[in-house]
Amino acid sequence: MKKIKIYQVDAFASEIFSGNPAAVCPLDEWLPDHVMQSIASENNLSETAFFINQKGKFSIRWFTPKVEIGLCGHATLASAHVLYSELGLKANNIEFHTKLGDLLKITRERDIISMDFPSHVPKESEHRLDEIGEALGAQPDSFQTAIYGLAVFKNEEEILNLEPNFIAMKRLAYDGIIVTAPGSVVDFVSRFFGPKLGITEDPVTGGAHCSLIPYWSNRLAKNKLIARQLSKRGGELYCEQHEDRVTMGGKAVTYLRGELLI
Numbered sequence: 001m002k003k004i005k006i007y008q009v010d011a012f013a014s015e016i017f018s019g020n021p022a023a024v025c026p027l028d029e030w031l032p033d034h035v036m037q038s039i040a041s042e043n044n045l046s047e048t049a050f051f052i053n054q055k056g057k058f059s060i061r062w063f064t065p066k067v068e069i070g071l072c073g074h075a076t077l078a079s080a081h082v083l084y085s086e087l088g089l090k091a092n093n094i095e096f097h098t099k100l101g102d103l104l105k106i107t108r109e110r111d112i113i114s115m116d117f118p119s120h121v122p123k124e125s126e127h128r129l130d131e132i133g134e135a136l137g138a139q140p141d142s143f144q145t146a147i148y149g150l151a152v153f154k155n156e157e158e159i160l161n162l163e164p165n166f167i168a169m170k171r172l173a174y175d176g177i178i179v180t181a182p183g184s185v186v187d188f189v190s191r192f193f194g195p196k197l198g199i200t201e202d203p204v205t206g207g208a209h210c211s212l213i214p215y216w217s218n219r220l221a222k223n224k225l226i227a228r229q230l231s232k233r234g235g236e237l238y239c240e241q242h243e244d245r246v247t248m249g250g251k252a253v254t255y256l257r258g259e260l261l262i
Helices: 033-043 073-086 129-136 156-161 166-170 209-220
Strands: 003-011 020-027 048-054 057-063 093-098 103-109 112-118 142-145 149-152 177-182 188-194 199-202 224-229 235-241 245-250 252-261
Touching: 003 073, 020 033, 020 073, 033 048, 033 057, 048 073, 057 073, 073 093, 073 103, 073 112, 073 252, 112 209, 129 142, 129 149, 129 166, 129 177, 149 209, 156 177, 156 188, 177 209, 188 209, 209 224, 209 235, 209 245
Parallel strands: 020 048, 057 093, 149 177, 188 224
Antiparallel strands: 003 020, 003 252, 048 057, 093 103, 103 112, 112 245, 142 149, 177 188, 188 199, 224 235, 235 245
16 A cells, blocks of 8 residues: 655635645656546546656646646646645745646745746637637627637626536537636636536636736736636736746645545
8 A cells, every 4th residue: 555645735825715725746756647537536626736856856747637637827836835835845946847848937935936837828719709608608708719718808797797508618629718807906807617627617727827917918018917816715816927938926825734545
């Protein structure tokens, strides 16, 4: 029987029961893929992160309850938090290497952990707005695509009032749909729906902000932005647009420490 440490961390949160919960498992070596997928399914959180440390070089992978994914912001923030707060890492900089070959640079300044991610600039889509509207329960002003679909609405109230049809959403060609609008007290707000990934609504979605940050940076003509995801738990992100990269930062708190018996 193999014992594996596990932590549950609320990311993009300054107190427990808010932000986005992620499970984090530090490993000495990769487990078989089907075992990591089973662990993620058993955890039944939006993502479970696994990382290994090979002589100071960190590699990271992420699993939803259904599939392995190529990028996840909040579980990366949670993993960095575990390294700093639970495993005693002293360096203020971390580099995570992903399965897709990307390099994610992490910096810590006081209690804010910032992540350097690729920028995925959304492009206008010719997808029919009425079909998107049927899935979301309201028709957006425009629809764009990058990694996920991106539906843009007029105001924060519209985002709060959305009641998606997840059956219709599963018929769309996108793994996830981001909805966004200008914020009333922050620069922009969003929600994220990913029923194909086993996530009806994600509390706070770092990966979605790889597209949201370049979109709003261009639209608002500013590089530094504050964002809020309007899920029930909610979360705040401190964002910055660079040339082909974005940074997003936030706080994290440990909710659970445990041990898996595999």
